[in-house]
Amino acid sequence: MERGEEKLSVRNATRAATAWVASPVGRLARIEVLVTISCCLLAVLVLLGSGRRANRRATPRLAVWSALMLSYPAVSYTIGLMQSASFRNELIVVWGCFLLLLLGCADGIAAYTLNDSDQQARTILNQGLQVVYVFILLLSYVGALPLHLKVLLFLLWALSGIKLGMRVRSSILAGRDSVLTVENKLIADYMSNKEHTEGGRDYDAATMKGYKYVVAGEADRPIDPSHPEIVTVEKVWQCQGILLSSSDVDAAARRRKDICLSFAMFKLLRRRLGGFPLTEARLNKTRDFVKVGLLAGEDHERMYRVIEVELGFLFDFYYARYRSPKETLIPDMLLFAAVVVTSLCTLFSPAVVDHRPPSNTVATGFDIWLTRTVIVLFLVLESFQFLMLVFSDWHKVKMLCRYVREPSWHSRPGLQRMLKLMCRFRLIGYWNNSVGQYSLLSACLHSQRKGVWRLPLPWWFMGFLIRTRTTRHRNLPEEVKRSIYVFLKNGLARVRYGEYSLEKNGVLNILRLSARPTKLQATSAVERILIWNIATQVCDLLSQGQLGSEPSGSPIKKERLVATTLSAYCAYLVSSAPELLPEHSYDTRLLLEGVQSEAREALKGCLSRDGIYHKLQAVQADPAASVHRYILVEGRRLGEVVHNDMPSMVNRWEFLAELWVELLLSVAPSDNMTGHVQKLANGGELITHLWALLTHAGVVEKRTMIAESYIV
Incomplete structure (x- = not known):
């Protein structure tokens, strides 16, 4: 009996909720929720869209991607629901006009990936349809709106159309094709x-x-x-x-x-x-x-x-929807001033300040506060977008070039102070100034601790799972940036996949790679990275006790920081960005997964970092072994030689730091321009910066560094 009463109660509650949703008040509440969601999506798009390259965290990037995918459908559905409403509320048309304006000011991002970069025509067409829909909504309310609100809303709608026209014009003038x-x-x-x-x-x-x-x-x-x-x-x-x-x-x-x-x-x-x-x-x-x-x-x-x-x-x-230096900002300034003044007049109009809904109007009590919030949000986002335009590097270049062309500007102190102020500010960063970190042996040890290798998973998926769980990012140390700069300044013409560093330090003979197993090709750049990544980790393990007594800021710790950071970064490129390296990305992935499998087998049963070296000692060289076993054994051997045979610890870490700088510069030249541009979407990589720098130095082909002794 009680169970039947409970089912009846649930059924009645469901019917009551369904009836309320279908009622005029329920439909108005649905519109208010959708307006709120649309405003939040557009705010994320404006505030985080252009700044995503300066943030490495996944959450902001996911928020931007979601906002880009959902904002236009959300606005379209909301305006459509407004048009089909069977009740009257004059504030609905205010929401429609400001949603349209918000849609027009969310132009800090045009694409999330390179494949989306040619979709501006679709976006503009979508916005044009919303202009038509809001106009129809305005016409349906034209008889019920007060005169002052009617004038303001039609003016706002016209300004939305003008903004769309200017966007079309900008797209044509700055068309990528x-x-x-x-x-x-x-x-x-x-x-x-x-x-x-x-x-x-x-x-x-x-x-x-x-x-x-x-x-x-x-x-x-x-x-x-x-x-x-x-x-x-x-x-x-x-x-x-x-x-x-x-x-x-x-x-x-x-x-x-x-x-x-x-x-x-x-x-x-x-x-x-x-x-x-x-x-x-x-x-x-x-x-x-x-x-x-x-x-x-x-x-x-x-x-x-x-x-x-x-x-x-x-x-x-x-x-991004960049502005060509050929364009003037005068129309944008006039339009911005007109939109801000009209929006402020709407915000302080009697219909909003002293809102008293007529007796035949459906209202919730939240509608007037939502109206004020939407208008204020638009003013904030529009001002932010305009400041982004004024303080953009594109505008700075345009004004500085005019300064060069116009000698009369040199004698105008007021204008020069204004240009100095404009060039001083920038609202967003250029990139996140971080580097990925991945160490092959530490990753395999992590899989032993977590028991990942025991899971019944395909070996390729297991390798992917290990990489994602053991890859991290860290801020790019100044010591690393300084070391790259010094090497470029002194050895720009001597980059040879580590051979120059070996010769310079007089260890070319003792640290030359040993003979490879029969029927294997010459050592590739990726193989060298993996070998020296293992060698650097082995040397670090063997030196751990001695490093503990060194004071912070000592040359040894600085050089060790450079060597370990770049070693882990190059391994990160192999695991997470192989398309930026000289070899084909598929071959690189297969090589890494094979070495991971060999290392996991060698480290089976190892549960602490201190036991890694002892486990590796048990792995013996075999003339008939695979290239994966060769890389593991050769890396361990070179790590032992560096630790035992180098003259001193300072020279040891100084040599490794210089070696890794040379290796990174050796793999930076690439013919895969698309891969570097795609990485820019998420902030970019250090290797992309070096790739661009070497391009301007004339190093444009990877084979130049392989076939010849010198790259320049």
Whole structure:
């Protein structure tokens, strides 16, 4: 009896809830919930969209991806539900207008992956349909709205249409297809025919004399560097205005010039991504551009900063709705002012401030607060989006180029102070400044502890599971950045997959790789990475007790930090980003999974880090063994030799640090431009920065470093 009464109670409650949802109040509540969800999605898209490259955590990236996928369907469904409502509430049309405006200001991100970068036409069409739907909604309420609210809402709708029109115009002017065909062709022809002949042999990379790399001014005609509209790197450096002073004392002026330099480098890199050859790659002038120009002085941060800004332009080009330097911001400023004034008038209008719903209107009590919240949210997001536009590097480059073209601006202190202020601020970072870390032996030990190897899983899936659970990210240490800078400055022309470091330290004979098993090919770059990753871990294990007595900040600990960080980063590239390495990604994955399987078998029963070396000692070399056994045994052997036969601990870790810098630089040149651009979507990798830097030094093909003794 009680059970029957309980079922009846549940049935009645379900019927009551269903009836309430179908009632006018229930439908209004559904619309309010959907408006709230849509606003949250658009807020995430605006606030986190462009900043996702500066955040390595997965949660913000997942939030941005979800917002990009769901925002337009959510807004479309919400406006459709508003149109089909059988009740009247004048605030609904206010929500519709501001949802439309919010949809228009969420333009900080155009794509989440490279495959999405050509979907702007679909997005614009979707927004155009929402403009039509909101107009129909306005017409249905035109007789019930107060006159002042009617005027404001129609004005807001018109401003939404104007914003959409400006977006279409911007998309046409800055269309990627047009840039990749027309502008890239102009830059390619100019660099192959005119740049090095116009600059001649009289060049100086320290002062950028003779470097006529185009910053701005190219149009649909062959480029002439003497044309007053063409701004080159040389002209920027020769500018006599205070804003771009050539004095090395003014660090701020140097940074402003470097923004223009980064933009010119972005155009050269984009030309390569468009499939055009780098005809200047083999010129000494190109090598000196990096070695004498970017690597000059002792400020290693400048090299990274210039490349970061360059890759920031590349990110915007593919993944954001960037503004071409050819466009003026005057229409945007006027539209922003009109939208803000109209929105404030709506927020403080009698219909919103003194809201008293008519007796025949359906209301919930929450609707007026939702209206105020939506308007305030739009004002915040629209202001943020406008500031992002004003303080963007694209706008800075445009204004600095105008400063170069207009000598009259040099004598206007007010204008110069405004430009200084604009160039000083940036609202988002360029990248997360972190590197992935993965150590093969430690990962296999982790699988022993967690019992992953006992699970009845395919060996390839087991390897993937181990990698995902043992891969982490850490901030890029300054010691690592400094070591890469010093090596590039002193050994840019001597990168040979570790051979230069072996020769320099006089250990080429004792640390040369031993004979490989029969019928195996020559050692590949990925094999070298895995061998030396194991060797570095073995050396670290054997040195652990001695390192504990060293004071913090000692040279030994600094060099050890560089060696272990880069060793784990190169192994991370093998495990998580093989497409950025010279070998085919499929072969790289197969090699890693085979070595993992061999290492797990060798470490079976090992439950502590201290026992790794003793387990590896039991693994013996076999002339008929597989390449996976060879890598494991050779890595252990080299680790023992480095620990036992190097003269001192300082030299030991100094050698390993230099070796890993050389190995990373050796694998940085790549023909897979698409892989690097795809990685930019999630913040980018350190190897992408080095890839771009070496490209500007003329190192553009991986086979150059394999077949020849020197890369430059």
